[in-house]
Amino acid sequence: MESNVKVRFAPSPTGFLHIGGARTALFNWLYAKHARGKFILRIEDTDLERSKKEYLDEILDSLAWLKMNWDELYYQSQRFDIYRQYAEKLLKEGKAYTAENGALIFKVEPQKIKINDIIRGEIEFDSELIKDQVLIKEDKSPTYNFACVVDDALLGITHVLRGDDHISNTPKQTVLYAALGFKVPFFAHLPLILGKDGGRLSKRTGATAISDYRKMGYLPEALTNYFLLLGWSPGGNQEVVNIEEIIKKFEIKNINKTAAIFDMDKLNWLNSQYIKKADSVYLVELLIPRLIEAGYIKKENFNREEISAVVKLFQGRISTLEDFVSWSDFIFLGEVKFEEETRKKLLERNLSKEFGFLIERFEKITDFNHAAIEEEFRGLVNELGIKVGELVHPVRIALSGKTIGPGLFETIAILGKEKTRERLTMAKELWKNAGQAGFKCLLWLSLLICSAGFFSGCATIKGMGEDAMAIVNCVRGQPDDSALSRADRWMRENWW
RNA sequence: GACCCCAUCGUCUAGCCUGGUUAGGACAAGAGCUUUUCAAGCUCUCGACACGGGUUCAAAUCCCGUUGGGGUCGCCA
Numbered sequence: 333m334e335s336n337v338k339v340r341f342a343p344s345p346t347g348f349l350h351i352g353g354a355r356t357a358l359f360n361w362l363y364a365k366h367a368r369g370k371f372i373l374r375i376e377d378t379d380l381e382r383s384k385k386e387y388l389d390e391i392l393d394s395l396a397w398l399k400m401n402w403d404e405l406y407y408q409s410q411r412f413d414i415y416r417q418y419a420e421k422l423l424k425e426g427k428a429y430t431a432e433n434g435a436l437i438f439k440v441e442p443q444k445i446k447i448n449d450i451i452r453g454e455i456e457f458d459s460e461l462i463k464d465q466v467l468i469k470e471d472k473s474p475t476y477n478f479a480c481v482v483d484d485a486l487l488g489i490t491h492v493l494r495g496d497d498h499i500s501n502t503p504k505q506t507v508l509y510a511a512l513g514f515k516v517p518f519f520a521h522l523p524l525i526l527g528k529d530g531g532r533l534s535k536r537t538g539a540t541a542i543s544d545y546r547k548m549g550y551l552p553e554a555l556t557n558y559f560l561l562l563g564w565s566p567g568g569n570q571e572v573v574n575i576e577e578i579i580k581k582f583e584i585k586n587i588n589k590t591a592a593i594f595d596m597d598k599l600n601w602l603n604s605q606y607i608k609k610a611d612s613v614y615l616v617e618l619l620i621p622r623l624i625e626a627g628y629i630k631k632e633n634f635n636r637e638e639i640s641a642v643v644k645l646f647q648g649r650i651s652t653l654e655d656f657v658s659w660s661d662f663i664f665l666g667e668v669k670f671e672e673e674t675r676k677k678l679l680e681r682n683l684s685k686e687f688g689f690l691i692e693r694f695e696k697i698t699d700f701n702h703a704a705i706e707e708e709f710r711g712l713v714n715e716l717g718i719k720v721g722e723l724v725h726p727v728r729i730a731l732s733g734k735t736i737g738p739g740l741f742e743t744i745a746i747l748g749k750e751k752t753r754e755r756l757t758m759a760k761e762l763w764k765n766a767g768q769a770g771f772k773c774l775l776w777l778s779l780l781i782c783s784a785g786f787f788s789g790c791a792t793i794k795g796m797g798e799d800a801m802a803i804v805n806c807v808r809g810q811p812d813d814s815a816l817s818r819a820d821r822w823m824r825e826n827w828w
Numbered sequence: 829g830a831c832c833c834c835a836u837c838g839u840c841u842a843g844c845c846u847g848g849u850u851a852g853g854a855c856a857a858g859a860g861c862u863u864u865u866c867a868a869g870c871u872c873u874c875g876a877c878a879c880g881g882g883u884u885c886a887a888a889u890c891c892c893g894u895u896g897g898g899g900u901c902g903c904c905a
Contacts, residue, residue: 342905475903475905479905480905497900498905523898526897562841591899598854
């Protein structure tokens with residue numbers, strides 16, 4: 333059962349689809365769905381100079397990505413004849429005149445102009461504030477206000493939902509509707525979306541293009557949900573909403589009057605909620621291109637089930653798809669990437685012996701799963717009489733290069749026996765090398781202390797006691813963080 | 829500057845139309861629980877009716893003013 337309701341979103345391809353535009357499109361789309369009417373997309377490309385194909389493509393892509401499907405599509409650049417025809421009609425009727433440069437201009441008669449806004453009620457303007465309106469410009473292209481009126485009337489638009497910034501265009505348009513004998517549609521002016529500083533949204537106050545949010549790894553459902561909350565409330569203290577239910581409930585008159593500030597924190601939270609409840613199959617499909625781009629998987633050779641397992645590992649703790657990419661690197665890549673800080677942390681304590689035991693225990697496991705891994709791990713910890721954390725944290729670093737991450741045992745299970753063994757072995761190598769470095773250092777030190785002793789007597793040797801201990805620790809495989817730098821400093825200060 | 833719009837926690841908002849609420853929820857912040865880290869989750873805390881006048885027994889709610897914020901003043905859209 334279709335109604336005669338027809339709404340439109342009319343972007344101009346002189347820039348990307350931004351947050352404000354997408355929200356306007358959403359409200360139009362929602363109302364069309366609610367009223368079982370039609371949602372029309374009209375490209376306002378009358379400015380041939382500034383309209384660009386790349387912008388048009390981005391707008392269409394972004395709308396499709398947000399799942400705002402349109403029923404009809406029009407381009408104003410293909411309708412210049414129509415505008416001209418109506419302008420000439422006004423000219424013939426004496427309602428418009430020709431300017432010296434050939435432009436056609438509409439004469440605005442003195443009057444009070446009332447517009448009725450569904451959201452704001454009646455607004456009155458004085459025509460004295462409106463100058464005569466250009467209909468067709470010197471270059472023969474129509475002006476925005478004229479093309480807009482002709483199209484909205486001819487296409488049968490019943491409700492015009494657009495940004496607040498168009499309020500002052502509305503009286504200019506209503507006089508044109510009257511002059512052309514067209515029925516005036518209902519108007520609803522949506523509150524603006526502002527940046528963090530309460531001013532206009534700009535690159536400085538946050539990304540504005542929808543395609544940027546897509547790149548950053550937001551889900552279209554989450555973005556739509558967030559836009560909805562900016563200016564409309566579903567009632568019942570709902571935050572995460574079901575779009576089908578919203579379509580049923582949506583009413584224009586319930587749209588807020590107040591401008592809203594775009595809050596990334598809440599968007600992030602909403603996105604994390606959507607990721608948490610998303611089907612991992614869906615997430616895998618969204619992630620595949622990102623993983624290929626990051627070089628984690630090869631285009632022609634990847635396993636969806638493996639990716640799915642990794643997705644489940646991180647699903648509950650990320651807020652964007654890009655978070656997943658940055659957290660999961662160590663699982664997909666052959667080698668672990670260490671930050672210098674993290675490497676130092678691992679070197680703080682030599683657990684070569686413990687890691688050796690762990691490798692042995694893991695080798696015995698035939699079904700390398702979470703439970704079995706945990707059992708062996710805890711078994712070893714008990715046997716050694718140490719705290720779980722003493723082994724968990726170094727192992728996590730060795731395996732992932734990170735000090736934080738998902739539960740260790742499930743991570744190990746996903747990582748697999750082979751990579752786990754390799755990385756634990758690699759950590760042992762690291763300690764061994766550090767130990768050798770320490771040994772070399774000791775040789776140097778002995779030499780230094782001997783020479784120093786020879787020249788300065790025993791007092792200096794005593795003073796060196798502390799530093800010497802650090803070096804000794806180094807050799808024993810427990811290199812003190814500062815041992816090397818101490819030796820270095822001592823050498824500079826005392827050698828000469 | 830002129831004209832127009834708007835005004836509830838830091839932010840998004842419910843409540844306003846049809847006056848009587850301990851002014852509710854969410855994000856953020858803080859605390860705790862849980863714990864192998866970080867998150868998540870759960871519990872709690874913090875936190876608002878811009879101001880001034882009316883009207884009324886009673887005002888976040890109705891009216892007026894002030895202040896503050898925003899928008900528009902193109903042969904751009």
